[in-house]
Amino acid sequence: MLPELGIIEGFYGPLWSWQERTQLVEALAPEGYRFYLYAPKADPFLRRRWAEPHPEADADAIAGFARHCQSLGVRFGIGLSPFEIFNHFDDDARAALAAKLAWLDRLGIRDLAILFDDMRSDTSALAATQADIVHWVAERSAVDRLFVCPSYYSDDSVLDRVFGERPANYLEDLGRLLDPAIQVFWTGEEVCAREISPGHLARVTGQLRRRPFLWDNYPVNDGDRMSRHLHLRAFTGRPADNARHLAGHGINPALQPTLSQIPALTLVACYRQGKGYQYGAAFVSAARATLGDALATQIQRDLLLLEDSGLGRLSREKLAELQRRYQTFDHPAAREVVAWLAGHYQVTDDMVQTQ
Template identity: 60%
Template sequence: MTPELGIIEGFFGRPWSWEARAQVVRFLAPHGYGFFLYAPKADPFLRRRWREPHPEAELAAIARLAAQCRDAAVRFGVGLTPFELHLAPEGDWRGALRAKLDTLSGIGIDDLAILFDDMRGDVEGLAGIQAEIVDFAASRGIASRLLCCPSYYSDDPVLDRAFGRRPEGYLETLGRLLDPAVEIMWTGEEVCSREFSPGHLERVAETIRRRPFLWDNYPVNDGAIMSQHLHLRAFTGRPAAIGPLVAAHGINTASQPLLSLIPALTLAASYEQGTDYRYGAAFRAAATAVCGEDLARRLEADLLSFQDRGLDRISNDRRAELQGIYAAFAHPAAEEVIAWLDGAYSSSGEDVQTQ
């Protein structure tokens, strides 16, 4: 069974353009991608400056994207991080949150995600504070689906090193306190999980008292380390057998929107084909559908350099040679490769702290 698939624009660094977002929605909708969650870390008004209103032009652009999603029969959602509110939940935080939610309500959203990821979490009573924030957001009734990303959204101990040791029984308490209708996001055994097994997902579901909503950190390539790589290969380690065990499966995409379409198509193929899925053939089919046959062959030839070796291990002479090769392709996906080779996507500003 194929679960609901979707796109999460939830990475650090250079965000997508509005045109690219709409293009991705239109392209993937026929392939089972039924939701788009707008949550770029670069939007300060959804994160560190969440108490401030969006500039009118930005808010209008979000509203246009919401309308474009509706036209494609795709759910549109916004990921809001009430940044560090759980560290000092005193004062009139409800008034500030109400104002932000009322603004989002005006643009029309289907999904609202309250995100507590990638900030300090070693706080006494963390689950209770966060449940209170989520419950308040739910009471505003601005979306038909409410999602929550916990502070500790994976078993990965790297989160404890980066954000403080997780409180005892944190996930169990959060799952007990949150309304069963609230979906809880999960990245797996690792922040960037190499596989999702049925046994793991069953254990997580028991802990949080609901099927997990997968936030799959592939093909994301943000941060100082991963931005040096293009994640193009087909999905593996996501067997079709996990479909009934998850509430939905969203993928956190790469910084390159068109190239992200390639692995996105292979995830849909993995669920559809089940045990007949072959990741090499899936890559070739997806790359051809996105880029055309000639460019797809070229990308396959360069997978080792782009995905495994990375930009910092490609010599300047080889970079120049590759830029010339890809310049011969009159295709926007080739332009993304050239920009990556030129360092345009290299991490800057706020990096992923878990890397």
């Protein structure tokens, strides 16, 4: 059983080009990826400066990509992060949000996500306030489907350490107060979950009073530590039986759009093959389909260096050797490896704190 699969472009760090997004969606749409949520943290007009309009050229590019997704049978949506709006949902905030929703309607998007992730709260009734905001949006938006990302979107205690302790019964209250038609994102027991089990999803379903819509933070590699590693290996820890416990499954891709296709394809194999799934064989198959035999073989040989050792443990000599090696390949994935080796994909703490 294949759940609804899609891409959630929700990472910190450098923005992709529209050509890169187009190539990714064209590669994955025939394999079962049926939605694309545009929500990069680096787009300031969706997060820190959300109340300001996008520049005309950017708006035209988003609209053009939305039309292209539709031509491929892929739902296109926007993830809007009205930064800390739950701390001051006053008349000015309502007016700005209404204007933003009108602009989104003009784009013709089908999905809208209101994202409350990675923000601090000084609101006592956080779940009730957020539910009110989402319902206010629902009354004024023409989208087919509405999502919300909670402030506490995982069991992971790192959220409490960074953004303050979660209110008691936050998840249960949010699930009780939200209209059942509204989808709720969830990342698992951890922000970047090593495993997501049917038992865990069943428990969260009870808390939310609906099946969670999985925001899977693999193969994403943003942040200072993770951006020093390429996430290339096949999906593990996502048993096919999860499908019956999920409303859908979106993956947050790596900073490298072409290389992200490799794990993305293995997730399809994981669901389709069920107990017959072998993650090593799935990686080889996906790498060959994405890269061709020669480059796939080279990536497989260097997997320990690229994914496990990472930039922090590669000597200057080894970095230079790898750069020379991948410069011999005329392929966008090889160019991504070369750029990563040169540090062009490094995400700093300052970027995470200011995007």
